[in-house]
Amino acid sequence: MKLSTVALTLFSLSVLSACSDNSQNESMQNKTELSDQVAPANVPETLQSAGQADIDLLAAVLDVKYRLVTNEPSVKCDKDKANGACFEVELSFTAKQDIKVKDWSIYFSQISPVQSFESDWAQVSHLNGDLHKISLSEGFTGFMAGETKTLLFRANFWSLSETDALPNYIVTGDNLTARVIASTKPMINPETGLEVLPYVEPYTDEVKHFKRDANDKTVWLTAERLYERNAAVNEHAQDISSHIIPTPKQLVETTGKPADISAGLSINWENVSQEEVAPALERLTSLGINFNNNGLPITFSKKRDGSKKPGSYLLSVTATEISIVGVDGNGVFNGLQSLAALLTPGSALLPAVTVEDEPHYEFRGILVDVARNFHDKAFILKLLDQMAAYKMNKLHLHLGDDEGWRLEIPSLPELTEIASKRCFDPEETTCLLPQLGAGVDPESGVNGYYSVADYQEILVAAKQRYIQVIPSLDMPGHSRAAVTAMNARYKKYMALEQEDKATEFLLHDQDDKTVYSSVQYYNDNTINVCMESSYKFIEQVMKDVKAIHAEVGHPLTRYHIGADETAGAWVDSPACQSFLAEHKAEIASSKELGAYFVERVSNMLAELDIEAAAWIDGLEHTNPENMPPVVQVNAWHPLAWQGHQSAHKLANYNWQVVVSSPDVTYFDFPYEADPKEHGYYWAARQINTRKMFNFMPDNLPVHAEFWLDRADNQYEADDTLQLDEQGKVKHAPLNKGLTFLGLQGQLWSENARTENTAEYKLFPRFIALAERAWHQADWAVPYNYDGFKYSKETNAFTAELRAQRDQAWFNFAHTLGTKELAKLDIGGVHFRIPTVGAKVIDGQLHANTAFPGLAIEYREQGKPWLRYEQPVAVDGEVEVRSVNYLGDRFGRELKVK
Missing domain, CATH: 2.60.40.10 (Immunoglobulins)
Structure with missing residues (x-):
């Protein structure tokens, strides 16, 4: 589903190493160590222990700077980590006045785990996830006013974007209130409306800052290069007044005068109710169209046609009338959105056209991650309006992950009481750890959740716009928020001597000594799949969510398990050892527990009349015979890494594949190749609107002819039948006639901390996504069911x-x-x-x-x-x-x- 920036080589090499081993500076493995403060024995006696006033002063006067030194690997990189790649960062700390106290520490988020450091006054340790700690060493003698101290650290992989650095460094002392260091707080650029980090020095060096290594051929998109790239489109001149986005299946410009709607539109409802199209009419009103009895006549009607896909419509615009005929209410709704697409703001004329239209894909989706950083109800409601405008019909709402739980579950209040916010609470009894630069304020914008009433308002708005909401609370990995909340619940009820309630929904084996690291470097983020309390928790959550949906007439018919990026857990869990002993006939080893979990939960959902969806890596190891008949697969393996092969494998199970290729559909990635562009880049260095437009989702391997990998190098896509030495299929083309269910874009939110940033990442790429989901391009290369090996040397995508x-x-x-x-x-x-x-x-x-x-x-x-x-x-x-x-x-x- 979602690799972090620094997880790419781990994925490609199938190596997952613990993130806090073999290093002088990686000593803390669990939450209890977070609260320990370093008290070096040899600090000069002149330094007193910090009090609250000192912490407040440090937060106010310490000027922090983050300077990327180089991405070039050296002998100082740890050869056992990140395939020997590392980058160097210099942190500098300048005191504006004397600081003569000890026993204070700084906590900061750094996506790539620090593997080594150099300093004569401080030491760095990796705690959990992205959270790190700077502790004072024996060499610390305090700060003189104006003095600058530096700390050099090396971290895994590379840093290619200024947004890799995270804000809100926290300073605190033992039993003191933590404060955010003011110089590390984000600011809003008044001209762009986007968050910026003034403490990060610009990345300017094309070799040391912009490249991964000597094999990286990525070109920095300067103004001059962009001018050359834009030249062709600016030389193209054509009347686009009749163009509709997404492109209809058929549009004919008719002769005659355009329709003048300056007096408004007069509606003839026929067999269509106002309720069926109300949001579409509201959008037209927002664009300046009035509805009154004196306007140009417009007729709405429904005409059932079994040969047409749901949502299909006919639209006719003439100088004397407008007509929309839909196969259903959704069709009339879509026809009205096409009418809005014909409108040029500031003009009251609509071109005379006849449109016959239907969707290419049944599933036209967007995932919005509100778990990592929360995005409020207003953001989602606005997004639903734009989804409807461009005929998108599936909202995959990612509500639970390691960094947050965002949906109220009435029977389990701890999920939102604790896991909906991040602040500074080392024991995590009131909030989660301040991952992703969250800071200390539990009321900040990155925190929050949807109450039942909020979520139901979203469901109603979605239903009115013919959009299905597919909730996702990731499990069994990516579940730290849930695990932590249920652990807090356990402690609460144990203190009340109610052991049955304490253990009822417990998600971790308290005697589990397994040492593992998730892709995002957590050592405690996985639900224990061997405990019955874990399944009782899932069942309780699903029953609550199903009831919430049912109350507002938006049935929960599909749920996304997640099931991705689970690695290394359970090996030393006594609960799992007992479980494996009891089930040795059907489960050979702990490596098969992930598949067991997915199969069991999928069938549990089926018993609740809910279809299961999951990410491809969580499904590809399951036994199809143990799965329900309907399974949705989000295929997210990068195309440049032969991602089409796993997509084809699971499609050949007759499962419903939703194309989610990160090379082009991950909108958290940078828009262009420039260090100032927001986003991660583990699968692609740039995803602009044209790349999304150029996508051919029906034919994944063909992109090897004209796309490059993440470092702008050529690759080959093998879509032929290949067998291993035992004659088993390694990979094969799609079975004859099989097609994908649909297409989904992804907005992961690790560094999208504001609503403005989230919308900036989504749009206008979202519009090109809608184009590809709704319209099958005439220029797209048909899929070759006989199999083919594509590269820059082949020519399936002809010059014509x-x-x-x-x-x-x-x-x-x-x-x-x-x-x-x-x-x-x-x-x-x-x-x-x-x-x-x-x-x-x-x-x-x-x-x-x-x-x-x-x-x-x-x-x-x-x-x-x-x-x-x-x-x-x-x-x-x-x-x-x-x-x-x-x-x-x-x-x-x-x-x-």
Whole structure:
């Protein structure tokens, strides 16, 4: 499902090493050590132990800087970790006034575990997950005013983005109130509305900061390179007034005058109720269309047609009337959204067209992770509006993970009382550890949960928009929030001497001595699959969630187990040793316990009339004969690592495969190859709107002809039948006639701490996702059921098809720039305003954008911003940026060299 930035090589080599071994600075393995404060024996007697006033002062006056030194591996990298790769960071601490106290520590989040450090005054230890601790060493003598002390550390893999660093370093002392060091707090850029980290020094060196290693061929997207890339789309000129996104199956421009809707629209309802289309009408109203008895006639009707897919419709626009005929209420709803797509903001004219349309995929989804960092109800409701606008119909809501539990479960209040927030509580009796730079405030925006009433409001809004909500509370791995909450419940009831209640929903074996590390470096995040209390917990949660859904008429018919990234747990669990002894006939070893769990929970769900969904790595080791007949598989293995092979394997079980390839559908990844772009990059260094548009989800291996791997190197995709030495199938093409169920985009939220950042990551890539989910492109290469081996040397994607794709992209890009981004603005969506391509040619500035129609501004050094209309003479350093439709927000500025 979701590898962290630093987990890539672990995955590709199938090596999972413990994150706190074999190092002088990795000594703490459990929560109790978090509260221990270092008290070095040889600190000079002049240093007194810190009091609360000292902690407050440290938080206020300590100026922290984070400087990436290099990604280049050296002999100082630990050869037994991360395949010998590491990067170096220098942390500097400058005191604005004297600090003459001891017995204080700093806690900070660092996604890549620190493997070694160099310092004469402090030491670093990895605690759990991304949380680290800086303790004072014997060499600490205090700070003089203005003095700077440095600490150099090495961490696994690479750091290629400035957003790898996390905010909110915490300083505290024994039995003192923890404070966030002010210099490490995030700030909001007033022009972009995005969070920035002033304590992180810019990544500027193309070799040391931008590259993984000498084999990394990624090109930094400068303003000049972007200008060249944008040139073709800006040279393309065509009337796009009749273009609809997502593209209909068939659209014909008819002769005659356009429809003038300046007087509004007058509705003839026929056999359609207002309830069936109310949100679509509300959107049209928000775009400036009025509904009254004097407007242009518009007729809504439903006509059942068994040969048509659900949601299909016919739309006719003429100068005298508009007609929408749907096969169902959803079809009429979709027809109205296409009518909105024809509208150009600021114009009251609609082109005369006839549209016949139906969806390509049944499943058109987006995953939103609200577990890592919470995103509130208003964010989800706004997203549902945009999903409906672009005909998306599945919201995969990721509600539980290691860092948070976000849904109220009435029978288990501890889940939200404790696990819905992160703060500084070493014992985790009131909140979880402050992972992902959460800070100390339990009321901050990264914390929170949906009450039953909140969640039901989301369900009702989704149902009104023909969207199914598929909840996910990841298990058995990625479950630290649940494990911790149920442990707190255990302690509460044991203190009350109610052992039966204490152990009823316990999720971990208290005598388990297994040492393991999850992909995100947790050593305690996995539900014990050998305990009956674990299954009782799951059953109780599912019954509560099912009842919550049923109360508002949005039945829970599909639930996403997760089941991904479970590694190394249970080996030394006495509960599992006893369980294996009792079940040795059907379970050979602890390695098979994960599959047992998925099979058992899937069948438990089936008994509750709920279909099971899970990530491909959690399903590929199960026995299909032990699974229910309906199984949804999210295929997330990277294409550049032969990810199509596992997708085809499980599709050949006749399971429902939803394409979720991280090379293109992971919207937490950077939009472009630039260290200032937000996101992780373990499978792809850049995923822009055009890459999403170019995707051919029906034919996964063909992308080897024109895409590159994560380091911009060529790869080969083998989709032929291959057998092992015993004659068993290693991999094979899809069985004849099989197709995928659908397509899903993913927004993981590890470093999306604000709603603005989350929307920035989603849009406008989301619109291209909708295009690929709804419309089967004419230029897409049909899947070859006979099997084929694709590479840069093959030519299944011919020059003619590539030319057709490019023309389709030009139209799409112009439609975005002219119509759709303005509608996002009107809808209050904080989409990514594109960076500007620019070049100085013969003393004149030339500039363009990927989406023609957006305004561009430029400024020379020390001068105000000016609107760019055409090439203009400039002198000296120049910066460029684009402006949104409403003129109140700007894209990230780029320097022109």
